[in-house]
Amino acid sequence: MLSVKELVESVGLTSVPFNYIFNNTESDLHYMLPQPETVPIVDFSLLTSHDPDQRSKTIIQLGHACLEWGFFMLINHGVPEMLRDEMITETERFFDLRAEDKREYVGKKLFDPVRYGTSFNPNVDKTLLWRDYLKIHVHPRFNAPTKPSGFSKVLREYCQKTRGIASELLKGISESLGLAPSYINEKMGVESSESHQLLVANMYPPCPQPELAMGLPPHSDHGLLTILMQNGIDGLQVMHKGKWVSIKPLPNAFLVNTGDHMEILTNGKYKSVLHRAVVNKAARLSIGTAHGPALDTVVSPATELVADGVGPAYLGIEYRNYLVLQQSKTLSGKSCLDHLRLSI
Numbered sequence: 001m002l003s004v005k006e007l008v009e010s011v012g013l014t015s016v017p018f019n020y021i022f023n024n025t026e027s028d029l030h031y032m033l034p035q036p037e038t039v040p041i042v043d044f045s046l047l048t049s050h051d052p053d054q055r056s057k058t059i060i061q062l063g064h065a066c067l068e069w070g071f072f073m074l075i076n077h078g079v080p081e082m083l084r085d086e087m088i089t090e091t092e093r094f095f096d097l098r099a100e101d102k103r104e105y106v107g108k109k110l111f112d113p114v115r116y117g118t119s120f121n122p123n124v125d126k127t128l129l130w131r132d133y134l135k136i137h138v139h140p141r142f143n144a145p146t147k148p149s150g151f152s153k154v155l156r157e158y159c160q161k162t163r164g165i166a167s168e169l170l171k172g173i174s175e176s177l178g179l180a181p182s183y184i185n186e187k188m189g190v191e192s193s194e195s196h197q198l199l200v201a202n203m204y205p206p207c208p209q210p211e212l213a214m215g216l217p218p219h220s221d222h223g224l225l226t227i228l229m230q231n232g233i234d235g236l237q238v239m240h241k242g243k244w245v246s247i248k249p250l251p252n253a254f255l256v257n258t259g260d261h262m263e264i265l266t267n268g269k270y271k272s273v274l275h276r277a278v279v280n281k282a283a284r285l286s287i288g289t290a291h292g293p294a295l296d297t298v299v300s301p302a303t304e305l306v307a308d309g310v311g312p313a314y315l316g317i318e319y320r321n322y323l324v325l326q327q328s329k330t331l332s333g334k335s336c337l338d339h340l341r342l343s344i
């Protein structure tokens with residue numbers, strides 16, 4: 001099957017082929033929240049500050065962002081702009097490689113180290129997505145494609161830095177829940193040598209009729225947290241108060257969202273956020289890292305967060321099995337999490 005990029009480049013497309021036409025309902029397009037609705041901004045340098053006042057104010061903002069949005073922009077995170085730029089350039093170079101150089105990563109399974117493909121699950125997707133992807137398991141074992149030659153070094157550094165950010169954010173999030181700073185990191189083993197980190201690069205090639213196609217349909221992410229960045233082109237939309245909000249990141253900011261395992265762990269207090277990626281006439285690239293526990297960790301609601309007499313709202317599940325569940329289906333809303341909900 002051709003990637004979207006190959007499709008676009010091979011035939012000089014002027015319209016979207018029928019199997020990519022996404023059923024964007026009228027009402028859906030009108031559901032945009034009037035801008036600007038202010039997306040929360042979290043200053044990482046204040047979160048990690050030695051000044052207890054600054055830190056506790058930032059923890060309150062972080063908790064608010066998780067509670068009200070499940071999404072925030074992270075500024076002053078300390079990842080050099082040059083590393084981010086290199087990461088974007090090397091990833092673009094990967095997608096630009098000749099088909100034969102990427103072939104060894106095609107048709108791979110969920111837990112294979114490096115996977116390159118298109119759509120989400122083309123075997124079951126009724127409508128194909130305007131998106132090609134590269135997915136790499138980067139922790140606990142680091143993996144990288146062999147080409148382009150500079151990719152591996154940049155990828156390793158980038159993933160190490162984003163892991164550090166995730167664990168600091170999880171300390172702040174634990175505190176915002178009234179728990180010890182180390183609570184989530186310890187319970188989920190996020191700082192352990194076995195914690196799982198998946199890198200997902202999304203390439204959305206130029207689309208001749210962007211309003212007809214979809215890059216990624218509404219979905220939530222599987223992990224505890226996702227840390228995302230993009231090239232200069234926007235396209236991410238986040239569901240807030242029942243409406244879509246288009247996200248325009250500040251220069252050099254990361255976009256961070258809570259995932260399904262945050263919702264399970266917090267017994268529904270910090271919900272995973274629905275988001276989607278629309279496409280443009282220009283090529284868009286986004287790079288996300290999903291941060292979670294070791295694959296064999298059974299995640300269930302933290303007893304400290306289950307109110308007396310209420311009980312857990314989700315069944316526990318092994319992290320690995322949740323990934324298997326998500327990949328077995330088409331990407332659709334929060335349908336995986338729905339499998340684990342308990343009626344209270």
Ligand SMILES: O=C(O)CCC(=O)C(=O)O
Pocket residue numbers: 200202216221228230235236275276277285286288
């Ligand atoms: O492209 C984007 O901005 C969003 C990507 C995304 O949601 C994902 O990879 O799960």
Ligand SMILES: [Fe+2]
Pocket residue numbers: 219220221275
């Ligand atoms: Fe996502």
